[in-house]
Structures are given as C-alpha cells and as structure tokens.
Amino acid sequence: MPKFILNGKEVEFKPGETILQVAWRLGVKIPVFCYHPHLPVYAGCRMCLVEVELRGRKGLLPSCATQVAEGMVVNTETDEVRQARKSQLEFLLLNHPLECPTCDAGGECDLQNLTFFLGPAESRYTFKKHEKELVEAHPYLKLYPNRCILCNRCVSFYQEISANDDWGMFGRGHNMRVGPYRDKILDSEFSGNMIEVCPLGAITGRDYRFKSRPWEHKVFNSISPHDSIGANIKVYARVGGKYSRGYIIEGGVRGENHEILRVNMRPNYDVNDPWIDDRTRFIHSYVNSSERITEPLIKREGEFKEVVWDEVISHVSGKLAEIKEKYGSEAIAGIAGGRGSNESAFFFAKLLKDTIGTKNVDFRIPRRDFEQGDPLYEVLGSSASTAKLNDIYNAKNIVVFGTEIKETHPLVGLKLVKARKSGARVYYLGKWSSKAERRWASRIYNYNINGEVEAALSILKIAGLKKEIQIEGLDKVSLETLLELAGLEKEYIEELVKEGSLFIFDDNLPYDVQKALSYASTLLDGKILVLRNAPNGQGFIDMGVSPVLSNGQSLEAEKGLSTYGILKAAREGKIKALLLYNIDPIVEFPARDEVLEAIKSVDFIVVFDSFWSEVTGYADVVMPLTLSFEEDGSYTNTEGRVQWAEKAIPVYGMAREAWRIFASIVGYITGENRVNDVKDVTEMIINSIEPYKKLKFPLESKFKEPYPDNIPSLHNIKTVYKYPTAEYKLRPREVSFKYETGEKITDGYVLVMSYHLYKTVYTLRTEDAAPLVPLKVVEMNPLTIRQEGIEDEAILIGPRNEEYEVKVMPNRNLPKGVVRVFYPFLDYDLNSLLDYNGFGHVRIAQAVRR
C-alpha cells in the first residue's frame, strides 16, 4: 500500500482516501463543520485545514476534500494550523449570536464544543451582529438563520440525498442565507433529518424544541413502529427511577415521567442508513393520548366494569373454553393488526392455533382474493421477500408496482434515489403518480384505476414470452386484451421487463398481482421486495398469524379462514368468539356496513388494543395493551431482518404486553407454566420457528466508526448497529392463474382507498400530527373540482342515496374520475361506500352553505 507521512509518522492509505479519513481512522482529531461522512464533500467551512507539504511546496489545505498522495507530508498540529482554526472560529462567531443558554443545541453543538477547545475566548468584533428573520419552514421545523454558519450540510442532504429541491442556499457574501424557496412549506417527508445533520442549533424540531437538554435524558434503542421498514431509532426519554430527573411531584418524591422527548435515527446501513422519515421522528406523543385504554374491562349488563387482570384472564379463558366445547374450535377466530412484536404474535398464534385449535387467524386486509392462500408462498414456497432492502443498490433494473411509497414506506424512496443516481433504471407503475415518485423514477406509467391485475399480468406475460414459457391459465387471454384493459402500451412493458429485475410491491395488492410479479421475478432471475403494510407484517406471517402458513415457509395441514372469510362466516353466525388484536375492523377495513354486521353477529368479542375506538363499543371484554415504546420485543421488518426494540418509558395505566396476556390465557386453559420474561419467548421463537433457527440472542451487534468524539453532531452516527435476518428456504412451485376479465366500473366517480403518510391509527391520536393530517378530506383532480363547481366542501352521495360531507382538496396527479379517500376511517365513515377491494362509486353534490 502507498504511504505518506502524517504528523511525523509514516502511514498507509488506500488510494482515493482523503487526509481526513486517514487521520480519523488513526485517531487524529481534525475538527470539521461542513464535512459529514454521509453527505457529499462541500469544503466550505475551512475548519479542517491542515498543513500539507508535497514536492517542496507547503500550504494549508482542507483535509476533508484533499486526497492523499504518495509522499505527502501532513501536519495537523502546527502553530500555523492552530492559528488558522482559531481565526476561522472567530470568523464563524462574528455574526453568531451568543445565546447558548437559550439555544436548543446547547450541550450538543459543534460550534460550542470546538470554540471551547480551539477557539478564542473573546471576540474582537464589536459591531452589531446581523439579524435575520425566523423562518417557519414546515409545521415541524423552524430555522433560526442567525445561528446558521452556512455549512451547507442541510442543503446537501435535502438536495442530494432526498432529491428534493425546495430548500437551498441563496444570496452572496454577507447576505447569504439558507432556507426554503419563496417561504413556502417544505414538501418533504425527510425534512427532520436536517435537524440532525445541522452541526448547531439553527434548525429545530417541533417536538423537542426548548423542552430539555441532552444530558437530561436516557437513550433507548428502538425500532420505528410506523412502517415495516423498521427504521432503527433512538428514543430519548426522561424516565422515573432513583437516578432520574423525573418530575418532582408533591411530597418531594420523584415521579415517573412518561414523556418521550424526541426520536433520532440510529445508523444501520442495512436498513435506514443514517436517515429516518418525519413520521417516525415526530409522531410519538400518541403514547400519552387521552384515548388510551387504561384498565381491563368486562361488559356486564351493557356497561364496562373495571376489573383486575386475573379476573379478566379467567373470564376470557373460561368463555373461550366454553365456546369451543359447545360449537367447536372453528367457531373461534382471531384478527390481528400486525402492529405488535414477534413475541406477541407468536403467542397470539399459539393461543388460537395450538391451544384453541382453530386456523381462523389472519392479519391481512379483508380482500376477497386472499381467501386463496398466500400469493408469495404459492410461487416461491415461502412468504418473504427474496431481496434485501440493500439489493435496491445492487439492482440495475427496478420496477416499483402499485405502491405509493411516499405514503407507506418513505425510506425506500431514499434508497431508490441513491440507486437511480448510481445508474439503475427505476420504473414506476401506479394508478397515479406524484412528485414523490418523480424524485426517483426514470419512467412512470399509469395504468387504469382498475387495471392493476391486468398490468401485472401483462408484465408476466411478456416475461413469459421472452423466456418462451407458457403460463398456465393465461393462454386464453391475449396480451393485447390485457394491455388494453390496463391502459398501457406494449413498448412500455417490454422496456421494463429485463433480466435480473427487482420488483417492489406491497402486500395489499390483489392476489394475482403479487403472484404474477413474484412469478415474473423467478422467470427473469430477478428478486422481489414485498413491502408489508402492517408494521410487523413479516413477523406476523412468520409467527403463523396466517390461515394458511404455520411459519413463513410451511403450509398448515388444513386451511383456515382469511380475514374476509372470518367476517363472512361471522355474518352467517358461524363465528361465536372473535379476538381482535390491535385492530378495529370497523374503521380500518373497507365495507364498513358488512364488517359492522359481522361484528354485531358475534356473541363474544375480545378486544386487545391500546386505544378506544369504535369496535371497543361492541366488545364484551377490553384489554389494554402497551405500545412498542413501552415493551421489549423483536420486530421483523419487511426484508426479514429481526430487530430488537427496548422499552423506553413506563407502561400506561394497567396496560400489559400482549404476549403476556396471551400467555396467561394459554396458561389458564392448558395449565402450562406461564412465561414471565420476554427473552424466554424470543428463545421459544428461535427454537420453534424454522426461518429463525439461526438467530442468536442478543440480536443486536454494533461497531464503531472512527469519528472524533468532540464533534457532537457526529455522535449519533458513531455507533453503527446491525441485526441478523431470518433465512427463508425457497421452494419454487407450480404456478397457474385463474384469470377472468371481470366487470369494470364505468359511470360516476370512483372512490379509491389509499394511504397517507400522516393518517394512521397513531397520528390520529396525537395533536402533534394535526397540521398535516388530512382530516375528513378527500382528494380530487382540480379540473373535476372546477367542473363540479365545488368550493372546499362537497357531499358525496352513495348508491343508496346516503350522504357524506367531506372537505375536498385538489390533487392534480389524480385521474379525472377519481375520488381518493384515506385509510383509516376514524374521522369519516366513507368506508361504507367501499367494497372489500377498496373501491366504490359515488355521485357528488356541492355542499350547501349554512
């Protein structure tokens, strides 16, 4: 290896490395401001100047941007360098307000730290400092331009990493400033990362602003509870206990403080890199929502009575045993929401499948076609993605199908941006497309609103034609018919069907779509990445919360009912007991009326949930559950990575971990010993679930990056975490399709159910999300709005002339005849207009002004 001289010592370097990288690796502390290991080099702050001598010439060079050359002599600690740093700091401080006591970053500020160690103790600048106006750039962000030192880190992140363009640097010289363009609100789901990359307190976040100090908290390693990417996060909380600075309550006793102060990212290069999305970062105060259930309750004579845990467990166990005796185990069913930990899912499946003996367990949405089984298993012999998240970086050809990634799995978007920048072709096929997709897609094709299945089948058909393989069940329908129904051109599809493609789609798509794309990927030697819509969807499948699979890769001996089947059987009076774990079918599923009817016809409903919602009113027993911040547990993300989340705050009220409740019921019915430690449950999972056999406890491993420790803004990325993945066996199976051209919607407006980043069961429970939640909102094309003469509000009229008053927002990305409604339906009951596949018909009347 080539060598150069650093501070008098001969050291080796890899060609292409910068002086800074080598120095840091060897533990030489060089201070920086604008350099960030995960951002492009800007070299604008000159804090990292070092003395470089090469071929007889000597001078100060920025080490972050200077590549090492053979024979260089570098000195980092000469008087000249020290003087340069000192002067540089004095310059940076010229216009910097000295308000550390007020500033939010006090205690974790690079400028504070470096001035402390290297800078001058006094300033010689006696003139008035510049004063710029505070900028509110986002409901969650505020920029204090006075404090900004124009290091460009935030701009690099915003423009290069998230490929967005409405935040930048303007002006020159003294008037240079950073901020949003034209003072408009940032259109980004990653803006919160700028708080973390900013070396000082120029950008502050809404949840944490001025509340606390970094030395006041304890940090807990957790996993994002919002989506199935499982972004690694650090949860900062003040906690109760002997040594904490918790609330002093009356009497001088330290009380427990349940507040989560903020959430920051935890670098994990397999999952989230050093970034997280705004929903994960800012939405956490739902843990203290007034809608939390605090006590276990039993309904007696039409009223809920608070009871103790032992009573409720024995009551439920007795009831379940009784129903099983009387009607058989098939009369009992369970629906889950896919939000809990693996441990809880494991015991949920164990309770229903082993102890009670029913296979009627599911966590998917009630699509009718999901009755057929598991689409991925059907093709691959295991229900899991064949690609890892980082395969996005390796793939040359990526097809994103039907998923609004920005709304459900925003972090995948960042990966796609990076993939596209490094030369991959990224195609997006969707019902419609927005600016978010244009950030990463090289080509966008929109298929007809109800042409999803046909679009996927035409991809498969073209893949089959390329490989000269006949696909069973598709020979009757011609490619032309499919393309016409999908509304796509043949060339489009031919272009994107390439050898080794990576297909990305979500698991709410029709059965045939998932099946077709998985099959196409096997034909093309490609891979699939399934984005689970439930935050722990993969974990729930692996634990056997599925009517067909006993773990991610083995079939149950006999098939149970899917969510759709359970609801249908309930309406027919065949289901006598229903366990609802973390789900409210009435507001989270479409086809409200039918779901409601089903719920009403069940004799015994047990709700395990953290929040009050509609279904709790119909429940016979309600049990409060902890949220993911209040319990230890493992979560499997969408690629099969098993990650551990630590308990950060004390439990709310009498809530309990779900696995503990299910285990108690199992113990009560079977007389088995109760499990008391979550780690024992994890051991049980590792021992009994096939794909998890190779995992070892503890799951977490970490390594350190060589960043100097006197730069607080790099602390967060210093320790890098790693988690193992479950290993699924692939056993490709025979595939055949039963495709029939169905009836197509033609007249009126089509109501389409979709997701919104800030409308979830969590965000609707906190005030913090309020500025961004589309409450009682439907979206329509502005042209349609004008055509119908709608002003702000409209009345949707359903097929039975029922009326719904909604706010109408323009969205010019939507096709004309479409009304977009947002899941979950806590604020309006528009889901009664939708069928099980998430479509509906409406007419529109302009709202009458009162």
Added chain:
Amino acid sequence: MIGPLIKGLSITFKYIFKKKFTVQYPEERRELPPRAKWLHILQRHEDGTERCVACMLCASACPTEAIYIVGEENDLNNPISHGERYAKVWDLDLGRCMFCGYCVEACPEEALAMTDEYELAVPTKKDLVLHKEDLLVPPGTPPIHTWLGFYREEPVEASPVSRARELHIEFEEYLKRRGPKEDEI
C-alpha cells in the same frame, strides 16, 4: 475539687460582662452577611420579564438533583423571558437542597440568586417543593448580582472560558488515563 469549680466559674464570669452571642429568636433576629446562601429566588429583568431561560445549567450543576425544569417555546409577541425559551416548570425541592449555591454559580443569566430568607420550616414534606410561582420575585425588585465572583473570595482573573477549558483538558486527560468504559458511546 474546689480548683476545677473555680476554673469553670471563672470562664462563666469572664463572659458575663461580654456582649452576648445568642439572640432572643424569634423576637430578635440576627443580621445575616450579604452573601448568605438561603432560600433561592428567581429574578426578573427591569422590564418585568423573567431572567430564567430554562437553560437547565442549574439543574445539572445541582449535586442533589433538587431542581427540575421543563422548558417551553416563548410566544415571541408576548415573551415571558428574553430569548426564545422560558421555564414552564421550575421546581425546587428544598427537602433535597443542601444550600451549596452551585446552581447560582452555574446560572448564565443571573436569574437565580440566594437570599437571607432562612425560615424555611413547613408543616408537610409536600410544601418543601417550591414552584416557579413561589420563587419568582415581584416585578421591580432590585437585582442581586451574582456574577463577577460574587461568591468567590478573589475575583477571577483569567477569562472564565479559558479556566473552564483548562479544567476540561484536565478531565480529558483523566479520562485518557482511566481508559474507555464498557458500553460508553
């Protein structure tokens, strides 16, 4: 036997004519020195706004963890303190406080001071927790200047930053000697 008695009484007689140390508390009260460190107060600016900006330095300096603060963003049109933040909660637990005065020294805003108010007995433990409302002085109260070595014997010569830096460097060296602890991030 008589010798020690005389010796003892001689001391008594010697003091009988001297000025008395004891006072008839509570009728009579002793004048305390100006730097007496008893009950804390939170001071105000001349314009009546609070000096405290919830920097939490006092809470971190306090060896007994007697102070609990929650900061909050100021409404800039109607500010409670100078700057963007103020203390929403500022609790002092006198049951824990040992009147060391570290908090006053730590305060960068001259917001916190200690007074000669030493009659602090209360009937219940609960009353020992004082809140911001109890500690804030009424507007217009003359300020107590706690800076500039008020609590020190000699005035500080070097700039406080350089002295603090020296201390830090000493501490760093100590850390180096000690070596890294397990699981220290």
